[in-house]
Amino acid sequence: MSEQWIYLNGDFVQKHEAKISVYDHGFLYGDGVFEGIRVYEGNVFRLQEHLDRLYNSAKSIMLSIPHTKEEMKNLVVQTLQKNQLHNAYIRLVISRGVGNLGLDPTSCGTPQVIIIAEELALFPKELYDSGLEIVTVATRRNRPDVLSPKVKSLNYLNNILVKIEASLAGVSEALMLNDQGYVAEGSADNVFIVKGNELFTPPGYVGALEGITRNAIIEIAKDLGYVVKEEPFTRHDVYVADEVFLTGTAAEVIAVVKVDGRVIGEGKPGKETKNLLEAFRKRVVLEGEKVYTETFK
Numbered sequence: 408m409s410e411q412w413i414y415l416n417g418d419f420v421q422k423h424e425a426k427i428s429v430y431d432h433g434f435l436y437g438d439g440v441f442e443g444i445r446v447y448e449g450n451v452f453r454l455q456e457h458l459d460r461l462y463n464s465a466k467s468i469m470l471s472i473p474h475t476k477e478e479m480k481n482l483v484v485q486t487l488q489k490n491q492l493h494n495a496y497i498r499l500v501i502s503r504g505v506g507n508l509g510l511d512p513t514s515c516g517t518p519q520v521i522i523i524a525e526e527l528a529l530f531p532k533e534l535y536d537s538g539l540e541i542v543t544v545a546t547r548r549n550r551p552d553v554l555s556p557k558v559k560s561l562n563y564l565n566n567i568l569v570k571i572e573a574s575l576a577g578v579s580e581a582l583m584l585n586d587q588g589y590v591a592e593g594s595a596d597n598v599f600i601v602k603g604n605e606l607f608t609p610p611g612y613v614g615a616l617e618g619i620t621r622n623a624i625i626e627i628a629k630d631l632g633y634v635v636k637e638e639p640f641t642r643h644d645v646y647v648a649d650e651v652f653l654t655g656t657a658a659e660v661i662a663v664v665k666v667d668g669r670v671i672g673e674g675k676p677g678k679e680t681k682n683l684l685e686a687f688r689k690r691v692v693l694e695g696e697k698v699y700t701e702t703f704k
């Protein structure tokens with residue numbers, strides 16, 4: 408792409424000019440919220456759900472987003488149009504704004520609104536064919552009563568520590584447990600295990616983000632006749648599952664074939680995971696914020 412336009416506080420600016428102050432509290436303290444969204448063939452997948460999660464995260468940390476959801480929808484679409492993108496990843500960032508060096512957010516002016524849309528560097532097809540090897544790590548998921556994992560804040564240190572542990576172990580992704588030892592989620596994805604016709608995924612209170620892909624998979628799986636249970640489970644349950652997979656906006660649905668050295672099922676992506684990925688990929692193109700496709704496609 409020769410030019411990339413970033414939406415920054417009311418203007419579209421070129422990527423190399425898209426800069427914010429070092430006094431922004433998002434930069435200084437991770438004080439802000441964000442969303443990662445995907446557009447498939449001009450359909451923004453579940454934009455309303457993403458905006459609901461964004462505004463709930465903002466409400467939780469008492470950050471007032473200076474736009475209505477309707478305005479924000481239009482800004483997302485305008486950013487896609489400006490960059491002529493039909494298949495892309497969208498990053499929406501709202502930071503507390505420019506303040507002084509103290510923690511107190513009341514020193515900050517208006518929150519900063521940033522929208523980045525870019526072509527998605529898709530995961531290599533081989534990874535979907537071979538599946539991932541992952542580990543569980545020592546870093547625990549934030550306790551919901553400390554910093555709720557439901558708040559998609561700019562404070563991702565917990566998840567970054569997971570990534571560091573994963574790469575030290577020579578793998579690209581890892582599972583976090585919560586403080587009681589139940590499996591919570593990956594560094595940037597939710598986890599499911601399959602046993603026969605049943606799917607299990609940790610409930611929100613165990614300490615997982617309420618993933619939009621997770622929700623879509625739960626719906627799709629129920630439509631396909633699977634029994635879906637949101638129940639806590641342990642590493643042992645993961646090791647002895649028929650299949651394990653991760654879900655997320657970027658990864659969609661990706662099989663896990665080895666966890667902490669234990670081979671899962673037959674050591675290759677299982678048929679239920681493939682089935683769900685296929686159904687998911689069909690749905691993302693059909694379903695979307697169609698209201699924008701007439702003007703956009």
Ligand code: PMP
Pocket residue numbers: 443566592593594595596597615616617618619620621654655656657
């Ligand atoms: N958990 C975490 C910690 C994440 O950052 C993400 C990515 N947003 C997910 C799960 C998956 O959520 P979604 O399906 O909404 O992308």
